[in-house]
C-alpha cells in the first residue's frame with residue numbers, strides 16, 4: 529500500500545506523526561514529509577492509524 533498526502537489540505541497538526549513516527553515527520557517549516565510512502569507488513573497498522581487520526585483527512589492509503 530502507498531501513503532498519499534493531499535498537501536494543500538494538510539494543516540500540520542502532526543497527529544499523524546505521533547501515530548506513525550517511523551513513517552512520517554513534520555519538517556522545520558511544519559510541512560509533513562512521508563519518509564516511508566510504500567508500506568507493508570507491520571508498517572500497515574501505524575499507517576492506517578495515521579490516516580485515521582488526521583482531522584482534515586489529508587492522508588489516504590491506496591493500492592501501490
Ligand code: SF4
Pocket residue numbers: 537538539540541542543544545560581582583584585586587
Ligand atoms: S494529521 Fe493530517 S493535517 Fe496533521 S500533519 Fe498529519 S496529514 Fe497534516
